[in-house]
Amino acid sequence: MNDDLQAAEDGLANGSSSFHKFGKGMVAFLRATLGFEPEVMREDQKKAQRDSQTHRSAIYPPGSEYALCYAESQIMSAVVSVLNESLTESIRGFYKLRKAFITLDSIMDAENRYMRGHPKRSLDSQRSTESLRSNRSARSTEGGPAEVADQSATPTKEEKSLRDTVQQGEVAAGAGTKGTSEQKKPMSDDSGDDEFYDVNDTATETDTYTGHLEIDGIVKDLSEASLNGPNNRSHSPDLPPPKSLPTNHQIMNHDPDSDVFSNPIDVFVHSGANLCFGLLLVMISMIPPAFNKLLFIIGFHGDRDRGLLLLWQASKFHNINGAMAGLCVLGFYHAIIGFADILPDPSENKASQNVAQQEIHGYPRERCQALLQDMRTRHPKSQLWRLEEARMEAMDRNLDVAISLLEESAKHKSPLKQVEALNMFEKSLNAMYIHDYTLCAESFLKCVKLNNWSHALYYYIAGAAYVELYRQCILSPSSDEKKKKEYAAKATEYLQLAPKHAGKKKFMARQLPFDVMVTRKIQKWEARARDWGIEFVDAVGVSPLEEMVFFWNGFKRMNPSQLERSLENLSWSDRSEANRKNWQMEEKDERAVLAVLKGATLRNLGRWDTAIKVLKDGVLGIEKTELKGGLRDDWTMPCAHYEMGVTSWMRRKEGGKGEGEWVKESEGWIEKTAKWESYELDARIGLKVATAQDTLKKYWAGKKA
DSSP, rough: OOSSSHHHHHHHTTOOOOHHHHHHHHHHHTTTTOOHHHHHHHHHHHHHHHHSSOOSSSSSOOHHHHHHHHHHHHHHHHHHHHHSSSSHHHHHHHHHHHHHHHHHHHHHHHHHHHHHHHHHHHHOOOHHHHGGGGGGGGGOOOOOOOOOOOSSSSOHHHHHHHHHHHTTTTEEOOOOTTTTTOOOOOOOOOOOOOOOOOOTTTOOSSSOOOOEEEETTEEEEEEHHHOOOSOOOOSOTTOOOOEEEEEOOOOOOOTTTGGGSEEEEEEHHHHHHHHHHHHHHHHHHHHOGGGTTTTHHHSHHHHHHHHHHHHHHHTTSSHHHHHHHHHHHHIIIIIIIGGGGGOOOOHHHHSSSSSSHHHHHHHHHHHHHHHHHHHHHHHTTTSSSHHHHHHHHHHHHOOOHHHHHHHHHTTSSSSSSHHHHHHHHHHHHHHHHTTTTHHHHHHHHHHHHHHSSOOOHHHHHHHHHHHHOOOOOOOOTTTHHHHHHHHHHHHHHHHGGGGGTTTSSSEEEEOOOHHHHHHHHHHHHHHHHHHOOOOOOHHSHHHHHHHHHHHHHHGOOOHHHHHHHHHHHHHHHHHHHHGHHHHTTTHHHHHHHHHHHHHHHHHHOOOOHHHHHHHHIIIIOOGGGGOOOOTTTHHHHHHHHHHHHHHHHHHHTTSSSSHHHHHHHHHHHHHHHHHOOOOTTHHHHHHHHHHHHHHHHHHHHHHHH
C-alpha cells in the first residue's frame, strides 16, 4: 500500500506459509493477475483445527485465520471472474462471493458471541472510544449502547453448533431450488471448480432469498442468518434505547490498543473479517435495479450501514487490512456518494440521536479528511491517497486544486501503471468539468496508452472536446480558419475512430454500456450527415461533452461560473445562428437530450422552477414511444423523472409545501425511475436511484423514530 509491490514480493518470497502465499496472491491481484494457491490455505486450516499447539483465541475458533485467508482469496478470485468476459465465469464469481460470505459470517458470529459473553468489556470500550472522539475521528467507529446485547455468556445450543461448524468446516449452502440441495461438505474443502446452478431468468423475484444454511441439521433462512445476527435484544437494560436504524448493527468496535487484541493473529482475523464482510455488504447493497437478479446467484442481500461500520472499524488497524479498508471507505464516499444526488444534509446527520448514523450517512467530511491524513502518514509514498485527496477537493468544487494535486503527483511516477492510469483518468474528467478542452482531449488520449478498458470511450470524449473547440472557433468574432479546420479534422478523426474500438472489452459477456452508446451516437450523426448533406462534425447534435458530464455527474463538482459555461455550450443547439437550420430539423429525442442537460445544470445552480419548466416542456410532455427505437436516445425520459425527483428533494426546506410533501413527491418520481423498463446506461443511472431510495427510506424511518 506504499506503491512498492516489488519489495513486497521480495519479502514474501522468503517464506512458504499460507500467509506468505496469500500475500503473494494479494500482490498478484493488485497487479490484476491471479497468483495465489487457495488449496494450501485449505490444508493449513485443517491442520490448525486438529493441532492442539495452534493459537487458541478467546474470540475465534481454531483455524479462523486460515478460513479468513481462503475467504479473501475467494473474493479476489470472484472479482477477477466477474471482470472476465465470459458469462459463465461471471456467474461462477458471484457464487464464490456467496461461499466467502458464509465463511465470513461464521467469523463475525464468533465476535458477536464474544461480545455477548463480555458485556462490561464492550461497554468499557465504547466509553473509551467515545472519550477519544475529538482527536481520533478517523480511528473511531462508535455504535452506542444499542450495540451491546444483554445476553448470557453461556452459548446457546445453536451457537455451539455454529462454533463446531467453523471448527470442523461443515457449512453447506442450499441450492435454493425446490427438490435439490448440495451435500453437506467441509468449509475448508471448497473445490476450485465451483458447482453452480444456472439462473432461471423467468423466475419470479422475491423480497427474501429462499435458500438456507444447514448447520449440523439445523436449517435457517440464509437471509435471516447472514446479515444481522440473531434477533437479540439490542440494548442494555441499564440504558435507554436510542433512536437507531431498523437493523441491529452489532459490531466489535474496540481500538487497536485494546487488550482484546493482545495477539497479532486476532488482530489479523478481526481487521480482515471486518474488511471483507463490510465490503461484501456494501457492494451488494449497491446493486442497481437493473441487476436485481444477481441476488438470486449471490443468495443474500446487502446492508450498506453495517458494511460501512465494519469498514470504518477495519480502517483503524495498521496492517494491509486497515489500508485496504481505508481505501474502500474513501473510494465509496468519493466515487459512489460523490456520484449521487439525493443525500441527507450534514445538518440532518448531526441532528440524529444515533451516533452511527451521524458517521456513515451522507458524506462525513471531517472524518474522511482525518482518515485520509492518517493513511498518508502510514503510507507516504503511495499515490493512491493523493488521488483520494484530489477527489475530495473535486467534491468540494475545487476542481483546479484537484488537477494541481494530480499533476504534482504525476511528477513522482508510480511504479504501478494502474495507479498512473487512475490519476490520468481522474485528471481527464476534471479537465472536462472545468471546460479545458485541450487538456481534456490530450489527457484522454494518454489514457489510451495507459489503460485498455474502454478505448472507445477515451477516443469519443477526446473527439467531443474537439467539437467544443470547433464550435468556439465558429462563434468567435476573430475566428481562426486554420484552427477551425484543425479542430474539425481532429473531432471527426477521434469520433469516427471510437466505434472501431467498441466491443473489444466485455462485462458478463455483454458490451460495455458506454461502448454501445458511443457506437449508436456515431451511427446517428453519420446518418444525419448523409440525410442533411453536411459535414460529419456539423451533424453532431447537442453537446456530446456536456452529455458525458451529465453521466459522470460532473455538474455536481462545478462552481457557479463553470455551470454557467455549460449553459453557454448547450445554447449552441437552440440559440446559435450557426446551428439554426440544423435545429429546425432536429427530432424530438435530440430536443429531449438538450432539455435534460439544461434541467440538470439549472438544478445545480439552484434555479429549480426554471429546471422543472425545461423538463416538463422538453421531455415530460412528449409521448414515451416517440423517444424510443432506431438510433434515438431512449435514456432521456427516465432521466427526466430522476431529475424531477432530485429537484423535489432539494426543495424540501423551502416554503410553499411542507417538507414531507416535497419528500413524497421526490419519492414518487424516484420510484417511477426505479421501475422503468430497460434503457441505455440504465445500470449507471440505477446506482444513483439505489442511493436515492436508501436515503428516502432512512428519512421516513427517522421521522417515525
